[in-house]
Amino acid sequence: MKAIKEGEVRKREILVTARELFIKKGYEQTSINDILKIVDIAKGTFYYYFASKEEVLEAIILDIVEEGARRAQMILKDKSIPLVNRIMMAIMAQAPEFEGSNEIAEELHKVENAKLEQLYLKAMLKRMTQVLQEPVLEGIERDVFHMDYPMEGIESILLLGHMMFDCDVFQWKTEDFPRKIKAFLCNAERIMGTSVGELDEFLQMFGQLS
Amino acid sequence: MKAIKEGEVRKREILVTARELFIKKGYEQTSINDILKIVDIAKGTFYYYFASKEEVLEAIILDIVEEGARRAQMILKDKSIPLVNRIMMAIMAQAPEFEGSNEIAEELHKVENAKLEQLYLKAMLKRMTQVLQEPVLEGIERDVFHMDYPMEGIESILLLGHMMFDCDVFQWKTEDFPRKIKAFLCNAERIMGTSVGELDEFLQMFGQLS
DNA sequence: GTCTATACAGAGATAGAC
């Protein structure tokens, strides 16, 4: 006889197992039956908690985005770092790519997981625009940034960062990576309207790559 | 007995029918059986010509991108338009969104068609970077643009344009559209390093919207 | 409220006969 667990516990179990499988095998390649075998429940149970495989995916993505937002907020709190650098660091720290668990990022990249990628991007932009609103407005007030469209600019930088590092649309080779970073920072600088070279010391973080 | 048609003809038939259905019903929502019924062939015949439903999608996307690239090249040829404007017009004309047949764009937007969207984006960036390389380098030489990373900048602008107008990641409301355009042009200007306001006359094209 | 078991429709994809 099966153990009858409390709703939230079961739901967590399904979520954790699904996340592992999606990362290991890919979203499309993971069948609901794969999940059922590991969690050791019947199909009816799965559909009791989630309306579809995609709903599980959405829940997982919200978790990933929230984890990224927390990393970003941690960095933004540290007033010892200059504002511009703090914001760029927050944007980079937020990305699953630069996190230890870059299996997530790897999986996010694959063409098969376009749905995962797009859902992630949408949720991330929404959440991170919230997180960055305050520091960016502060920067404009302090005359560090010069932006006519602050929120649109932030969205654009987030988007570019994501596409550069978290996504393979540009199909870049690894040897182009240092140039990629520099170009991104240069464009981010221009969009934010900081004085040129403001991010130069930031570049040293990636010095070892070039 | 079924008519045995020449390979290329059959392939075209499948492609044309699939494109209509993908646009009308969506990629995921269109079953291979839907295509088979209209083209009036058996499943085996379909898989004789294409390895998967996705392969059909890829072929269709290459067609769409090529159509966009042709529109862009037409505009770039017209030397009577100032270079900066010509480039921005080419970028906009290339997008299915601004084309008459915006059923394609509408379909491209839907979350269900993330795969379609991503494949399109990848192919479009690759093709349009080629198309824009020459005019952008010309602009730098003529001191109209000031870019440290020309190709990366172009990719970034193409990407931003796509995301703003061809994609719904930003989840903007219609009343924000004029602002959206202005913000995009402002960021594009900054990335290209043109003198501020260079694109102002361009904005008048969208004057009726605001 | 939580769970199993199972049957079923319809999807994508494959094998092999003709």
Add this chain to the structure above:
DNA sequence: GTCTATCTCTGTATAGAC
């Protein structure tokens, strides 16, 4: 080149056990 038969998988819908 074309077909039919068949496989696996998602997702729906049950009926019923505890």
